[in-house]
Amino acid sequence: MFRRRLGEAAYALTDGPIALAGLLAVLLTFTVGVLLVVVVVGVPVLAAGVVAARGWARFERARARVLLGERVPDPPTVTAVPRLADLTDAAGWRAVLYLLVKAPLAGVTSALAICVYGGAGQALTYPLWFSRTPMVFGMYTLDTLPSVLAVVLIGLVLLFAGGWLLLGPLALSRLAVRGLLGPSRLAGRIRALEQARGQAVDASAATLRQIERDLHDGTQARLVTLAMDLGHARELLGDVDDGGPAATRLRATVEAAHRNAQQAVVELRHLVQNIHPPVLDTGLEPALRSLTEALTVPVTLRVELAGRPPPAVETIAYFCAVELLGNMVKHSGADAATVDVTGDRAWMTLRVRDDGTGGAAVRGGVPGGGGTGLAGLAARIGTVDGTLQIDSPSGGPTVVTIGLPMTI
Amino acid sequence: MRVVIAEDSVILRDGLVRLLTAKGHAVVAESADAPGLLTAVAEHAPDVAVVDVRMPPTHTDDGLRAAIEVRRAHPAVGILVFSQYIEVHHARRLFAGGGTGIGYLLKDRIGEVGEFLDALERVAAGGTALDPEVVSRLVATRGRGRGLERLSPRESDVLHLMARGLSNGAIADALVVTPGAVEKFVAGIFAKLDLPMTEGTNRRVLAVLRYLQQ
Numbered sequence: 001m002f003r004r005r006l007g008e009a010a011y012a013l014t015d016g017p018i019a020l021a022g023l024l025a026v027l028l029t030f031t032v033g034v035l036l037v038v039v040v041v042g043v044p045v046l047a048a049g050v051v052a053a054r055g056w057a058r059f060e061r062a063r064a065r066v067l068l069g070e071r072v073p074d075p076p077t078v079t080a081v082p083r084l085a086d087l088t089d090a091a092g093w094r095a096v097l098y099l100l101v102k103a104p105l106a107g108v109t110s111a112l113a114i115c116v117y118g119g120a121g122q123a124l125t126y127p128l129w130f131s132r133t134p135m136v137f138g139m140y141t142l143d144t145l146p147s148v149l150a151v152v153l154i155g156l157v158l159l160f161a162g163g164w165l166l167l168g169p170l171a172l173s174r175l176a177v178r179g180l181l182g183p184s185r186l187a188g189r190i191r192a193l194e195q196a197r198g199q200a201v202d203a204s205a206a207t208l209r210q211i212e213r214d215l216h217d218g219t220q221a222r223l224v225t226l227a228m229d230l231g232h233a234r235e236l237l238g239d240v241d242d243g244g245p246a247a248t249r250l251r252a253t254v255e256a257a258h259r260n261a262q263q264a265v266v267e268l269r270h271l272v273q274n275i276h277p278p279v280l281d282t283g284l285e286p287a288l289r290s291l292t293e294a295l296t297v298p299v300t301l302r303v304e305l306a307g308r309p310p311p312a313v314e315t316i317a318y319f320c321a322v323e324l325l326g327n328m329v330k331h332s333g334a335d336a337a338t339v340d341v342t343g344d345r346a347w348m349t350l351r352v353r354d355d356g357t358g359g360a361a362v363r364g365g366v367p368g369g370g371g372t373g374l375a376g377l378a379a380r381i382g383t384v385d386g387t388l389q390i391d392s393p394s395g396g397p398t399v400v401t402i403g404l405p406m407t408i
Numbered sequence: 409m410r411v412v413i414a415e416d417s418v419i420l421r422d423g424l425v426r427l428l429t430a431k432g433h434a435v436v437a438e439s440a441d442a443p444g445l446l447t448a449v450a451e452h453a454p455d456v457a458v459v460d461v462r463m464p465p466t467h468t469d470d471g472l473r474a475a476i477e478v479r480r481a482h483p484a485v486g487i488l489v490f491s492q493y494i495e496v497h498h499a500r501r502l503f504a505g506g507g508t509g510i511g512y513l514l515k516d517r518i519g520e521v522g523e524f525l526d527a528l529e530r531v532a533a534g535g536t537a538l539d540p541e542v543v544s545r546l547v548a549t550r551g552r553g554r555g556l557e558r559l560s561p562r563e564s565d566v567l568h569l570m571a572r573g574l575s576n577g578a579i580a581d582a583l584v585v586t587p588g589a590v591e592k593f594v595a596g597i598f599a600k601l602d603l604p605m606t607e608g609t610n611r612r613v614l615a616v617l618r619y620l621q622q
Contacts, residue, residue, distance in 0.1 A: 216462065216492060220515075221417030227519030228423055232430070235521055262519045269492065269516070279495060282468045286497070293496040296548045 005163045007067035009117060012166050015173065016110025018063075022056055023103040026096055043087070050092035057095035057181045060102075064177045068170065072182040076191050090184065098180035105176065109169040116162035123155025194385075198408040201383055205276075205312035212276040220268055227261035234258055276315065284314045288321055288339060297329050297354075303341040306406075309348055313404050316380050317341070317350050320402050323377050324352040332356025332398060343406060350402040358396035377402075384408050409433045409532050412457040414445035414471060415490075416464055424458065424518075431525060442470035449478050449485055456486035456509075456532035461498065472498055479505055486531040490515045494541045496549075503538075507614045511537030511573070526578075536573030536613045543571040546617075558600050566593040571616045 029049035036042030064070040075091035126135070127148055134143040135151065142151060183191065234254050241247045272278075280287045285303040292299035309317070321339060328337050334356030341350050360374065378388050387403035411433050415421045418440075425435045437448035441464040449457055457478060461471040475487045479502075486509035489502060499512045511531040517539065518524050527537035547556060547568070559567060562583075569579045576594065580587045594612075598605050603615050 213467070217417060220492065221420040224515050224518050225420050225423035227516075228427060228521060228524075231519050231521035232427055258519070262516065265516050265519060273493065278462060278468075278493065289497060290493075290495045293549060294545055298549065 004069060007069070008163060008166060008170055009113065011063065011067040011173075012109050012113035012170060013117065014063075014110075015106040015113075019099070019102045019106030022099045025056075026053065026099045030096075047087045050087060050089055050096065053095035053099060054089070054092045057091070057098065060098070060177060061181050064174070064181075068174060068177075070174050070177055072177055075181075075183040076187050076194075091187065094180045094184070098176055101180070102173070102176055105169065105172055109166065109173065112169060113162070113166060116158055116165055120155045120158035120162060123151050123158060126151045126155070197383070201312045201408055202310065205310075205315050208276045208315075209281075209311070212272050212278065215268065215272050215275075216278065220265070220272075223261060223265045223268060227258060227265055230254060230258035230261050277318065280311075280314055280318055283308060284317060284341065287314075287318050288341065291318070291321060291325065292339060295325060295329055297334055298336050299325065300336070300338045301341075302339070305341060305343050305348060306345045309343075309404065309406050310408055312408060313348070313384060313406065316384065316386070317348070317402070317404055319380065320350060320377055321352065323373050324400050327360065327373060328352070328354045328356060328398070331360075332358070332396070334396075334398075346406055348404050348406055350404070351399065353397065353399045355397050357394075358392040358398050359394045360390055360392035360398050360400070409456060409529065410436045410452065410454040411528075411532075412437045412439070412445065412448045412452060412454040414439040414442070414448070414457060414463065414474070415460045416440045416462075417460075420518075427521065441465060442474035445471070445474045446477060446481075449482055453482070454485060456488060456528060458528070459487060459489045460515075461489060461491040469498065472501065476501060476505075479510070483509075485509070486534065487511065488513065488528055488531045488537065490518065494539060494545065496542060496545055499538065499542045503614070503617060507536045507573075507611075507617070509534045512542065513537060513539045514541055527573075530573060535575075538572045538613065538617075540568060540572055543568050546571070555601050559597060563593050563597050563600070566590060567597050567616065570594065570597070571613060573613050 026049065029045065029052065033042045033046035033049055036045055058074070061072050061074070064072065075094075130143055130148055130151075134141050136142070140147070142148065234251070237247070237251050237254060241251060277287060277290075279290050284305070285301075288301055288303065292301050308314070325337065325339070328334055332354050334354035337352065337354035339350070339352050341348065343349055374390070381388050381402060381404065384405055386405065387401075389401040389403075390398075392398040392400070409428075411428055413421055413424050413428075413435055415424065415438075421438055421440070425438065428435055436452040436454055439445045439448050443465075445457065445459060448454075457475070459471045459475045459478075461469055463471045463474075472489060472491075475489050478485055478487055487502075488511035489498075490513055491498060492515050494514055502510055502512050509531055511527055513524075513527060517527070531537050547564075556564070556567075565583060566579055569582055574582065576587050576590045580590045583590070595605065597603075598615075
């Protein structure tokens with residue numbers, strides 16, 4: 001309790017100067033920004049102001065947490081489109097509003113705190129200085145022992161009552177921090193939806209993996225064994241074949257069964273390859289290496305990642321590469337291509353470049369049309385808030401850049 | 409032949425035991441995971457080991473890594489590796505230490521019993537078996553502008569079979585020509601690709617592989 005009061009006092013006393021500094025910084029940045037808007041450089045200045053307000057908000061949340069015990073979660077950071085987001089960042093603008101609202105409130109709070117605690121301090125230290133400059137209260141000079149003690153008593157009362165006096169203004173400050181610096185209700189909802197979607201994407205990737213594993217361990221092994229036994233049966237029939245019509249029919253039947261079993265093994269292999277290529281389990285780089293090695297056009301592959309992306313992101317990146325390289329081989333007429341995968345802990349980029357004839361574009365909603373593959377790609381990337389940029393002028397070269405988050 | 413089988417699917421493992429036993433071979437040990445393969449080979453010193461690439465503990469390429477380890481520790485043991493999918497870099501890792509007693513085949517090939525047993529015997533005897541699919545991919549991706557287009561269709565066929573590890577006699581049988589004709593094709597291939605003519609099937613396979621992988 002005592003620590004909380006102490007914290008509140010510290011908060012109230014520092015509130016005014018801090019809010020004033022914040023207000024001045026905001027006014028300065030925005031005045032400069034608005035004045036410079038005509039010469040374009042004002043836009044980044046304004047954006048910097050919003051970013052700075054967010055930074056200030058982080059400091060304010062920390063101050064409220066440490067001194068007031070007011071725990072406010074950080075608003076969600078905008079990661080989807082870096083840089084462009086700054087000017088449209090709602091949390092940033094709410095921080096600006098906070099600074100504007102907070103300045104007068106903080107002024108009142110600090111003035112009150114200075115009066116109360118300043119007065120209390122004076123009264124409590126009165127015994128030390130009353131002999132030099134005694135207080136005069138009306139016609140009485142307060143220099144007798146009882147009157148000095150009375151002043152000290154008043155000081156004590158002020159000191160303890162001060163906490164109560166400040167409760168009102170501090171409650172308004174708490175309200176401002178909670179209302180303007182935390183995640184808005186919409187942002188909270190978005191975060192919940194993002195989490196739910198991330199779980200759904202993860203779960204579906206895990207399900208596909210499990211299906212693949214079950215097919216490999218069960219169905220595929222059984223089919224290979226079946227084909228093997230039928231192949232063996234066909235050989236054994238050769239030993240007993242007497243050339244009669246019954247033997248010939250039996251032989252034809254076994255051969256057909258063997259052929260079908262072999263075909264089923266091949267079809268299952270292709271099916272599984274499209275669900276979840278097992279080589280992806282060892283990582284994105286070996287999977288891409290395997291993919292590029294199987295192409296008729298030479299592809300240079302470079303992978304520099306800070307860590308392993310989540311399985312769902314690896315799968316999306318892999319199938320994007322499958323689609324893009326498939327298009328490259330089929331349509332572009334390119335002689336060579338490069339695949340670059342780079343990234344840090346937050347964001348990865350997959351760039352496919354070829355020296356073909358260009359003209360690639362997303363043409364959504366045209367069934368069987370030339371660009372439906374790319375439209376499907378865009379949809380897949382969209383499930384994790386990724387980005388897709390296609391630069392493919394007629395005549396080439398084609399550069400497709402895909403951005404994907406490293407966390408979902 | 410004395411055979412060790414490392415395959416995590418019980419169904420397929422039993423099937424292989426049935427087939428190999430029926431063909432008069434002895435399956436001396438079976439293993440369901442990669443560490444088991446290493447101990448089985450150390451204990452039984454078989455002629456050949458049949459290994460699945462994907463096995464416990466990690467279900468990725470444990471079998472392949474164990475096979476490479478077997479090669480290092482027991483060079484006399486032939487190893488025939490089966491994979492659900494063809495990965496050229498798997499083949500490359502496997503053949504990096506030379507091509508004696510090594511095979512890498514798609515699992516589908518087990519269904520062609522005759523070819524499977526031929527490959528197994530070839531590998532056990534210190535020969536080579538490389539899946540046609542690997543050869544095709546290498547020819548398709550590395551062959552451009554490297555002289556392969558100068559080969560006649562027949563020479564191209566012979567190159568494929570040669571890279572798979574077949575002897576001149578086996579190539580002659582497969583293409584229904586005389587062994588003498590095959591020798592002429594082989595000489596033509598080595599001349600057109602500017603490869604040094606080498607004796608012995610394995611060294612020939614390695615020469616071709618090196619050429620295709622450059």
